[in-house]
Amino acid sequence: MDIYLFEAIINGILLGGVLALLALGLNLIFGVIDVVWICYAELVMCGMYMIFWLHSFFGWPILLASFAAILGVAGLGVLLHLLVISPILGSAPINQLLATGGMLFFLQSLATLLFGTDFRNIGVRLPLIELGDIFISYSRLLAFGTALIGAVALYLFLSRTYLGIAMRAIAQDREIMGLMGVDQRRVYLITSAVGGALAGLAACLLVLQYDVHPFIGLSFGPITFMICVLGGLGNMIGGFIAAFVMSQIIAVGGYYFSIEISYVLAFVFFIVLMFIRPQGLLAR
Amino acid sequence: MAADQNGQRSLGEGAMLTLCNISAGYGSFRALFDVSLEVGAGEAIGVVGPNGAGKSTLMRVISGMLRASSGELVFEGRPLTHVPAHRIVEAGIAHVPEHRRLFARLTVEENLRIGAFLPQARRHYVERSEWVYALFPRLLERRRQLAGTLSGGEQQMVAIGRALMSKPKLLLMDEPSAGLAPLVVDQVFDLVRRIREEGYTVLIVEQNLQQVLDVVDRAYLLEVGRIRLSGLSAELKKNPAIRKAYIGL
Ligand SMILES: Nc1ncnc2c1ncn2[C@@H]1O[C@H](COP(=O)(O)OP(=O)(O)OP(=O)(O)O)[C@@H](O)[C@H]1O
Ligand SMILES: [Mg+2]
Numbered sequence: 001m002d003i004y005l006f007e008a009i010i011n012g013i014l015l016g017g018v019l020a021l022l023a024l025g026l027n028l029i030f031g032v033i034d035v036v037w038i039c040y041a042e043l044v045m046c047g048m049y050m051i052f053w054l055h056s057f058f059g060w061p062i063l064l065a066s067f068a069a070i071l072g073v074a075g076l077g078v079l080l081h082l083l084v085i086s087p088i089l090g091s092a093p094i095n096q097l098l099a100t101g102g103m104l105f106f107l108q109s110l111a112t113l114l115f116g117t118d119f120r121n122i123g124v125r126l127p128l129i130e131l132g133d134i135f136i137s138y139s140r141l142l143a144f145g146t147a148l149i150g151a152v153a154l155y156l157f158l159s160r161t162y163l164g165i166a167m168r169a170i171a172q173d174r175e176i177m178g179l180m181g182v183d184q185r186r187v188y189l190i191t192s193a194v195g196g197a198l199a200g201l202a203a204c205l206l207v208l209q210y211d212v213h214p215f216i217g218l219s220f221g222p223i224t225f226m227i228c229v230l231g232g233l234g235n236m237i238g239g240f241i242a243a244f245v246m247s248q249i250i251a252v253g254g255y256y257f258s259i260e261i262s263y264v265l266a267f268v269f270f271i272v273l274m275f276i277r278p279q280g281l282l283a284r
Numbered sequence: 285m286a287a288d289q290n291g292q293r294s295l296g297e298g299a300m301l302t303l304c305n306i307s308a309g310y311g312s313f314r315a316l317f318d319v320s321l322e323v324g325a326g327e328a329i330g331v332v333g334p335n336g337a338g339k340s341t342l343m344r345v346i347s348g349m350l351r352a353s354s355g356e357l358v359f360e361g362r363p364l365t366h367v368p369a370h371r372i373v374e375a376g377i378a379h380v381p382e383h384r385r386l387f388a389r390l391t392v393e394e395n396l397r398i399g400a401f402l403p404q405a406r407r408h409y410v411e412r413s414e415w416v417y418a419l420f421p422r423l424l425e426r427r428r429q430l431a432g433t434l435s436g437g438e439q440q441m442v443a444i445g446r447a448l449m450s451k452p453k454l455l456l457m458d459e460p461s462a463g464l465a466p467l468v469v470d471q472v473f474d475l476v477r478r479i480r481e482e483g484y485t486v487l488i489v490e491q492n493l494q495q496v497l498d499v500v501d502r503a504y505l506l507e508v509g510r511i512r513l514s515g516l517s518a519e520l521k522k523n524p525a526i527r528k529a530y531i532g533l
Pocket of ligand 2: 382
């Protein structure tokens with residue numbers, strides 16, 4: 001096999017890890033709270049700025065800054081829930097979409113206002129790993145490994161703990177959760193924090209590979225939504241698999257054509273699949 | 285066992301659960317009008333009445349799923365009128381809701397786990413689940429099966445088991461026999477007897493008047509949101525109006 005194709009496939013898998021993490025977070029929020037955080041990728045952007053300022057400006061070690069960003073974005077998730085979602089929980093889905101969609105523009109504009117449109121780089125350069133003739137970016141490998149650990153941790157949490165089981169149950173019957181002794185508002189807050197933390201974790205991994213600017217969310221927000229819809233909105237496993245399908249299309253398409261064309265291919269694939277299976281690849 | 289055999293007692297005195305002039309409804313629609321009722325510790329009480337009488341609404345008010353618009357609800361001396369549902373379970377009232385309402389895409393075991401969500405129940409999860417599996421050996425074989433794939437009778441067992449996981453003092457059951465074959469209905473009523481023998485206090489809503497009067501000590505007849513009649517089961521069984529309207533004799 002062509003060595004460059006092989007490298008593209010590997011890179012696709014590595015990219016898939018981070019996308020899978022974002023898809024998991026979005027699906028978790030949707031599955032439990034039944035809202036779509038349209039501004040999810042913008043939370044990632046906030047996290048990337050947090051790491052940038054803490055590390056490059058205040059000189060915090062990168063690990064500490066990353067940890068702080070995870071907590072920070074978890075806090076943003078809680079704030080988003082309390083200030084935006086919670087007051088409109090019972091209203092029509094379109095209103096919720098408009099509200100979180102509005103947050104997307106709000107966060108983008110706020111970042112532009114505060115930091116300008118400069119591209120900022122934290123200046124951490126991780127080495128390339130050489131495997132025979134193949135080069136693998138260390139930061140991508142790290143991102144993939146961390147994303148995988150995050151996904152496994154989330155899986156264990158959802159399948160083994162009382163709170164995790166309650167989160168899966170709540171999507172099936174909200175009204176009777178109270179009868180089980182579950183305080184819905186508390187579960188929503190915790191879910192928002194976990195969803196935010198996953199966005200924060202993604203921010204830590206992405207800031208190693210990309211420059212931060214107010215519109216960075218646009219580079220992976222839309223693709224994350226496509227992945228979630230492709231896997232069946234709210235379906236964690238579907239989203240996880242779809243992340244790797246999409247990232248392969250992008251990586252291998254980029255090898256045969258160009259990276260721009262590969263995104264076009266991904267969108268076309270998405271649209272065609274929506275015609276064939278509107279309920280998503282792995283609808284339940 | 286039954287706290288009081290004459291069925292006459294001044295309201296609130298020594299009762300485990302007291303409802304005093306409870307009214308409730310949905311939006312502008314009123315489903316309950318000044319309902320008063322009491323349940324003594326160790327008693328089994330029935331609530332019977334035709335479709336749409338407000339029986340389920342009454343259960344929902346007690347378990348906090350629905351707020352009473354007026355009236356008072358006292359459980360073991362504690363006012364519970366505006367307490368949210370998750371605190372009411374904590375106080376010791378478990379509700380087996382109408383239509384079972386299992387988490388269909390969770391396994392039997394996970395359904396029981398959710399029933400033991402409260403910290404006080406988690407600590408006793410192992411012994412409680414062993415007790416529930418002893419009560420329903422069928423469920424032990426099926427504990428890894430998705431609840432939605434069980435038969436109606438088995439689902440009812442899970443619904444009751446799930447409620448028992450919180451080790452309640454008072455168990456509310458809303459039509460546990462609905463939609464089950466006659467043989468299974470008998471099993472459900474046997475089960476209610478066994479739960480009583482374990483010392484639980486039970487408040488049970490049933491359409492199945494004849495059978496429920498065989499299990500409970502006293503019963504209330506609810507019609508269009510009002511208590512029409514109440515008394516000892518033996519008396520109600522003999523009541524000509526009830527015999528005519530509900531037992532069909
Ligand atoms: N969620 C609701 N919204 C509006 N009205 C409701 C709602 N639930 C019940 N009702 C109305 O309240 C009244 C009492 O209903 P409830 O379910 O308590 O009756 P029930 O005695 O349990 O009847 P059944 O034996 O059929 O279960 C009915 O007229 C019903 O239409
Ligand atoms: Mg009913």
